[in-house]
Amino acid sequence: MKVKCIDINCDVGEGIANEADLFPFLTSCNIACGGHFGTKDTMRATVDLAIKYDVKIGVHPSYPDKENFGRVSMRMSKDLFVNTIKEQIREFVDLLNEKKAVLHHIKPHGALYNDLVKDKELALAFLESIIVYKERVVLYSPYNSVIAKEAIKQGFKVKYEAFGDRNYNSDLSLVSRLQKNALISNPKSVLEHIRVMLLQEKVKVRSGDLVPIQASTFCVHGDSANALNILSYLSKELPKLNIAKSE
Numbered sequence: 001m002k003v004k005c006i007d008i009n010c011d012v013g014e015g016i017a018n019e020a021d022l023f024p025f026l027t028s029c030n031i032a033c034g035g036h037f038g039t040k041d042t043m044r045a046t047v048d049l050a051i052k053y054d055v056k057i058g059v060h061p062s063y064p065d066k067e068n069f070g071r072v073s074m075r076m077s078k079d080l081f082v083n084t085i086k087e088q089i090r091e092f093v094d095l096l097n098e099k100k101a102v103l104h105h106i107k108p109h110g111a112l113y114n115d116l117v118k119d120k121e122l123a124l125a126f127l128e129s130i131i132v133y134k135e136r137v138v139l140y141s142p143y144n145s146v147i148a149k150e151a152i153k154q155g156f157k158v159k160y161e162a163f164g165d166r167n168y169n170s171d172l173s174l175v176s177r178l179q180k181n182a183l184i185s186n187p188k189s190v191l192e193h194i195r196v197m198l199l200q201e202k203v204k205v206r207s208g209d210l211v212p213i214q215a216s217t218f219c220v221h222g223d224s225a226n227a228l229n230i231l232s233y234l235s236k237e238l239p240k241l242n243i244a245k246s247e
Contacts, residue, residue, distance in 0.1 A: 004198055005246040006238065007217035008231070009140070009161070011060055011109065013038050013046035016222050023049050025231035027245050028056035028217065030107040030140070033092040035062030035084065036070025043095055051101055058140065061088040062109035070110035071177075078125050085129035105159065106130055107140035108147075116147035117173065123147040127154055143214045144172060162215035164194045164234075165224055168205045172213060175206055185226045187233035194218050194234070195241060216246075 006027075012019055013032040023029070031046045032038035050057045062070035064084045076084075089106070096103055108116055108126065116123050123146045130139070134156050141148040143160040151158050165184045167175040175182040184190050197203050197218070202210040220230050238244070 003242050003244050005216070006194070006198060006243050007056075007159070007246045008164075008234065009058070009107070009217050009219050010222045010227070010231070011107075011219065012049075012222050013042050013060070014223060015042070016227075018228055019046070019222055020049055021228050022222055022231055023053040023055055025235045026053070026055045028058055028104060030058040030060035030105075030109070030219075031092065032060050032062070032109070033088045035064050035088050036066060036068075036109055040091070040095065043092060044099075047095060047099055047101060051099065056104035057096065057101055058105035058107050059089050059092045059103060060107055060109045061085050061112070063112050064088075070112065073111045073115055078121075081122075081125055082129040085126060089130065089133070103133070103137055105138040105140050106133065107161070114174065117142055117145040120146050120150065123150045127151055127156065140217055142172065159217050160215045161217045161219060162194075162197050162203065162213060164190045164218045164220050165227075165230060166221075168203050168211070168213075170205045170207055170209060170211060172203070172205075172211060181206065183224060185224065185230075187226070187230045190220070190230050191234060191237050194238075195243075198243065199241075 008026055009028040010022055010026050012029045014037045029050055063074040138157045138159050139151050140159050140161045148158050167181055197213055197215055201214055203213045205211050
């Protein structure tokens with residue numbers, strides 16, 4: 001059987017107590033850069049962990065809204081929006097340069113991530129804000145999303161992302177965190193969720209139907225209560241399915 005490669009990513013630098021324990025199980029990470037969470041100190045400490053465990057480093061920009069952890073959509077002028085994304089990433093990249101570390105990817109956070117799935121005007125503004133990184137970084141974004149389509153048109157390198165610990169609606173949007181079945185916390189269920197998405201290129205949505213999807217990077221949220229158990233279980237069980245971590 002042909003081996004399939006998988007990237008396991010996690011949103012980090014968000015003040016979670018056991019975050020350092022997650023890194024041995026990751027191949028890439030998305031580090032909060034001050035929009036929804038983060039200071040120079042938290043960014044520096046998280047980058048050090050990524051370097052220590054040889055985890056690919058991504059920047060995780062957000063609406064500038066620490067009060068709501070970036071999980072509420074914001075209306076902003078285009079100039080203000082572009083400037084805040086540029087500034088968040090610039091400060092992070094400056095820190096990477098100090099560490100002689102490499103920026104591998106960009107992944108938007110929270111409400112911004114969800115808004116970019118469907119809002120073309122916002123997607124174009126976001127791509128404008130990251131255009132200087134186009135030739136050297138990857139954009140993590142959902143399959144069949146507006147942001148992915150527009151990025152590909154402009155020549156960005158795109159890696160499709162899916163969520164191992166989140167349930168989906170039929171339109172491939174994530175089930176709202178306000179609903180009780182939004183999260184998947186059982187490690188076996190997360191494994192099966194990922195297995196179907198990776199090997200069958202389909203996802204079982206809330207209605208029970210299987211909907212086409214593509215992904216090669218899968219996120220497990222670091223702020224989930226069972227994140228460490230999920231990641232350690234995946235590390236043991238994925239190889240049994242001929243699924244290897246990507247280099």
